Amino acid sequence: MNRKEAVVGETQHKGMPEVGTSLLSGVSLPAAVVHEPALAHNLAWMQRFCEDHGARLAPHGKTTMCPELFQRQLAAGAWGITLATAPQCRAAFHHGVNRLLMANQLVGEANMAIVAELIEAGADFYCVVDSVANADQLARYFTARGLRLQVLIELGVPGGRCGCRDTDEVMALAERIDSEQALVLCGLEGYEGVVHGNDPERAVRAYAWQLVEAAQALDKDALIESPRPLITASGSAWYDMIAEVFREAHLGKQFVPVLRPGCYVVHDHGIYRQAQHDILGRRPELERGLKPALEVFAQVLSLPEPGLAIVGMGKRDIGHDQLPEPLRRYREGDERPGRTLSVAGWRVTKLMDQHAFVQLPHDEDEPEVGNGRVRVGDIVAFGASHPCLTFDKWRRVCRVDERLEVVEVMQTCF
Amino acid sequence: MNRKEAVVGETQHKGMPEVGTSLLSGVSLPAAVVHEPALAHNLAWMQRFCEDHGARLAPHGKTTMCPELFQRQLAAGAWGITLATAPQCRAAFHHGVNRLLMANQLVGEANMAIVAELIEAGADFYCVVDSVANADQLARYFTARGLRLQVLIELGVPGGRCGCRDTDEVMALAERIDSEQALVLCGLEGYEGVVHGNDPERAVRAYAWQLVEAAQALDKDALIESPRPLITASGSAWYDMIAEVFREAHLGKQFVPVLRPGCYVVHDHGIYRQAQHDILGRRPELERGLKPALEVFAQVLSLPEPGLAIVGMGKRDIGHDQLPEPLRRYREGDERPGRTLSVAGWRVTKLMDQHAFVQLPHDEDEPEVGNGRVRVGDIVAFGASHPCLTFDKWRRVCRVDERLEVVEVMQTCF
Secondary structure, three states, rough: OHHHHOOOOOOOOOOOOOOOOOOOOOOOOOOOEEEEHHHHHHHHHHHHHHHHHEEOOOOOOOHHHOHHHHHHHOOOOOOOEEEEEEHHHHHHOOOOEEEEEEEEEEHHHHHHHHHHHHHHHHOEEEEEEHHHHHHHHHHHHHHHOOOOEEEEEEEEOOOOOOOEEHHHHHHHHHHHHOOOOOOEEEEEOOOOHHHOOOOOOHHHHHHHHHHHHHHHHHOOOOOOOOOOOEEEEEEOOOOHHHHHHHHHHOHHOOOEEEEEOOHHHOOEEEEEEHHHHHHHHHOOOOOOOOOOEEEEEEEEEEEEEEOEEEEEEOOOOOOOOOOOEEEEEEEEEEEEOOEEEOOOEEEEEEEEEEEEOOOOOOOOOOOOOOOOOOOOEEEEEEEEOOOOOOOOOOOOEEEOOOEEEEEEEEEEOO | HHHHOOOOOOOOOOOOOOOOEEEOOOOOOOOOEEHHHHHHHHHHHHHHHHHHOOOOEEOOOOOOOOOHHHHHHHHHHOEEEEEOOOOHHHHHHOOOOOOEEEEEEEEEEEEHHHHHHHHHOOOOOEEEEEEEEEEEHHHHHHHHHHEEEEEEEEEEOOOOOOEOOOOOOOOOHHHHHHHHOOOEEEEOOOOOOHOOOOHHHHHHHHHHHHHHHHHHHHHHOOOOOOOOOOOEEEEOHHHHHHHHHHHOOHHOOOOOEEEOOHHOOOOOHHHHHHHHHHHHHHOOOOOOOOOOOOOEEEEEEEEEEEEEEEEEEOOOOOOOOOOOOEEEOOOOOOOOOOOEOOOOOOEEEEEEEOOOOEEOOOOOOOOOOOOOOOOOOOOEEEOOOHHHHHHHHOOEEEOOOOOOEEEEEEEEEO
């Protein structure tokens, strides 16, 4: 057999099993895994949340950059997909997403050229602007291309990230945009995830009302060219507050309210689990809530000394804003396939590039049967925080059913 | 123009310009950049270091997972390429690397199957073993496949990562391997990067001597089957100490000493710059040393308030063990192309997924000309630490010449 025959096609990356394979035998680990039941639940849950609040859903696609998940989100009723960069928009459009909300500044001629091609190809594209300097750059470029660019003004907060710092700045920028034939003002954008304060709930609510007032001021001065202007905000931690304020403000007559959570689609085992806990505390009527759907499966490589397992999974395989959490364990080639073994007391203490250090409970008397004392080769499922920084470690993600059989090998487009 | 025509081929990921484009116009930023002059210097420098010390070089390929760089390393004289996982070995072999040193345990039947295919296709493959349990698993699998697997025993340290904890364990494992027809013991492996102590220099030296003694004990008891056994250790921080001890021990007669630094190929602006500084302190005769070759170029998206620039580069674009360091600035469309502008006093204070927060010096009187006060769209080159976690953020990396023209778009195989 020659080299090409041995390693054909797309087998040059990690995480590429065949459909029908079981995660517990036949899949090269580590592998990133999305559980279909939790995924389906989350897709329906967030779509319904938005509809119940009179808002449209444009899930942030940067979380997954996974076209198969974009299609699932659109099929569930999403209005469009939000993205962070021009290449991300190009990837989504290439995979059939027509309405693209780039919740970021469009800077640099090469990035403008990417967007110009998308518009020429029929994309319904929006990006955000927060400075006269950028508006002038965009107007110059798109005028030269003979195209019109749909923009939203970004309203930020002092000490925050991008965005105009107050309504006066918003109004001044709107007038500049109004004077540029190549730019079409379509509404207002914000992101409450960078709002800080001693009382974050109050600060986010105040910011949401600021967005409403700035949008109404633009509308009043007839500075918005689009007949159905957008007002959009929200990540995955405060979408309930944003939705509530937009609903209270009865914006629905003048504006299309658009929510943009991203992480909800697979949820997580860390910061978003906590955020969801807070949301359900504020809004007990939102029963059940989201379910974590994304895990990384990896194998024990070594048990070099008592109380220590080295697992074949590292910073290149899983998000590490927080250390991953061992969830369940399986035995490769178990006589009872799929049986879960205990990880009680297991704790990740350190991640290197390709290895995790797991501290085990000192339980020398643990029986070999039943609970299943750990062995080299045992398969461990880990949860992580947050999903954006797990997805981007993988070119392929396995979607699995409740029996842990691979039903789809989904690509990512980072 | 239809969708397919607009976004053809491989244009669905970031960082994919055409050869001949200048980084300062026409390349969608952010982009990862390798500077050819520093790369060429590093390739030659480390090869010469190894030859001067009577050692072979098997650069750790997991750093870059870049086949074009593997070929450069082999062309410079490398003995083989080191890798961390079975899929990484498959990718390297697929791209023409025949001698593969997997400096890690081979665990799981799916990973064993990948390696079996490589051996059948003619690869000269080695992996490491540190437990009887794993040796038994490997023997069972490779016996069933009718293949023989070349292994090295790993010697670790108490409190370290994988590896036998002392020479007794090494000898016992060697005897078990000796009893398995499917396993060919080819030498000893270690990694000094996980050795700790109050005096790390002394601890690393002591560990290197432990490796020598364990290897000699294996040789004395005739437990090594290979006629030219290997002894191998070293990452990019202590290669000088390992090389020195291997040379002092006159191992060259019995063993092939193999060094495995990875990060040297592009060096860095953080932990490895410091490590190199320490090495040159220990070994002043190693003139000049390595040069940082890897940078990420990104653009200023917004200047929302005095003293703050938001740059379009985040955790998904650059390693963040330490915060990235602004190195130089350029102006897109500058009337003097390639002129560098100051980043004196610039400091990254925070990274989000897609954004960097840069604190600027409060210098309201900075002249618009000359030093070039910052503008939206300015291009900033950032250095990072460490390279492994920058390369894995990119599917394509731009190799550029001294004029910042793209001379090659190199792929990565993560």
